[in-house]
């Protein structure tokens with residue numbers, strides 16, 4: 001039975017999430033480092049939810065109350081006002097809409113246009129109109145990128161939208177997905193996650209990612225407060241347990257590979273396992289290092305290659321380790337190994353792809369077109385899978 005079929009027999013799904021309890025919250029990265037990466041354990045209780053190694057967990061987070069309070073105050077509202085959201089059957093209070101239905105970040109040009117039309121203060125109006133000028137497109141994009149709605153409410157108070165007008169501009173708050181970092185073979189009734197907490201400063205304000213900070217700052221361990229669903233994935237181990245696997249997962253990209261290794265160990269898979277992991281610093285960000293060392297000792301992890309980018313005065317990334325091991329990687333691939341990449345989509349996955357292409361050209365003697373076709377075929381055969389975000 002696929003996990004999709006299994007979850008469809010239980011009452012909980014994306015439209016009807018299960019209120020799960022966090023039972024463990026462990027900081028994996030050291031406070032001396034620059035990153036804040038956590039291990040969370042979510043208990044599935046008697047939900048009937050099941051999952052497979054490679055699946056993701058969907059989470060409906062809520063906005064921080066302090067952020068909601070600030071927006072309500074800037075709107076000069078109480079929070080009890082009724083607002084009607086698109087496609088909603090009944091009105092909800094402004095507080096409810098701002099807490100769990102709408103996203104407070106990513107203000108749009110449309111809102112700036114509203115400000116330009118409605119601001120009664122001449123200097124505010126002038127500023128909004130100037131940003132909307134045709135030749136200011138780049139400046140306008142950057143202005144909006146560095147702000148959330150609260151910044152615009154405070155910078156243009158005289159626009160004074162009603163709660164209904166204001167909520168009409170806000171996008172729907174969407175659930176976030178997290179690669180599951182455990183195998184049901186080892187943890188049938190719980191789901192482990194490896195999450196990097198998003199924190200940054202723009203326009204002089206400290207900001208937190210909605211869902212990652214919900215998990216780290218706002219959910220108490222032991223309380224059934226996390227609305228979750230299991231999202232079935234294409235990211236799967238080979239059914240043939242004698243096949244080798246190569247896993248490339250820097251940063252939180254390590255999550256599904258922890259699940260894969262638990263699964264391969266629990267099911268006594270005979271194929272070899274090769275893991276490439278990287279992060280900023282060995283002393284601060286070597287996520288789950290004890291587990292990898294244990295797997296190496298047991299022999300369930302055949303090879304572990306590490307790339308700590310900030311331990312020297314030049315960058316070392318996972319693709320540098322791939323390059324150094326090109327001949328052996330090519331041998332594994334030619335022997336039928338499965339290849340997996342997980343983590344950052346914008347830079348890492350692209351750069352890894354380029355190095356793999358070069359490996360096929362240099363080690364396999366393929367020209368560029370043939371090398372591209374080689375990986376296309378691997379993808380078609382589901383032997384090259386990516387879970388990137």
Ligand SMILES: Cc1cc2nc3c(=O)[nH]c(=O)nc-3n(C[C@H](O)[C@H](O)[C@H](O)COP(=O)(O)OP(=O)(O)OC[C@H]3O[C@@H](n4cnc5c(N)ncnc54)[C@H](O)[C@@H]3O)c2cc1C
Nearest residue numbers: 176177178179194195196198200209210211212252255389
């Ligand atoms: C299939 C899948 C699996 C995933 N697995 C994992 C996982 O295992 N672990 C994990 O940690 N994440 C994972 N993610 C990412 C995760 O879903 C969230 O996107 C991530 O946690 C951020 O969500 P958030 O709500 O905390 O932040 P959000 O509130 O969504 O904020 C993030 C946004 O903040 C803005 N931002 C961030 N930094 C800056 C900056 N410096 N300057 C200006 N703006 C900035 C950007 O607009 C960014 O899009 C996965 C995503 C997918 C699609």
Ligand SMILES: NC(=O)c1ccc[n+]([C@@H]2O[C@H](COP(=O)([O-])OP(=O)(O)OC[C@H]3O[C@@H](n4cnc5c(N)ncnc54)[C@H](OP(=O)(O)O)[C@@H]3O)[C@@H](O)[C@H]2O)c1
Nearest residue numbers: 196250251252253278279280309310317318344347348351
């Ligand atoms: N907005 C941003 O600028 C930004 C930056 C980082 C992460 N993120 C996001 O933050 C979340 C969590 O990040 P994460 O913990 O998963 O990992 P991550 O912060 O992306 O980084 C993990 C490791 O990958 C390295 N890396 C950076 N660029 C790379 C490249 N082109 N190729 C290979 N490796 C590269 C990093 O090195 P260095 O950091 O030392 O270069 C680090 O050692 C992800 O959603 C990611 O997309 C956003």
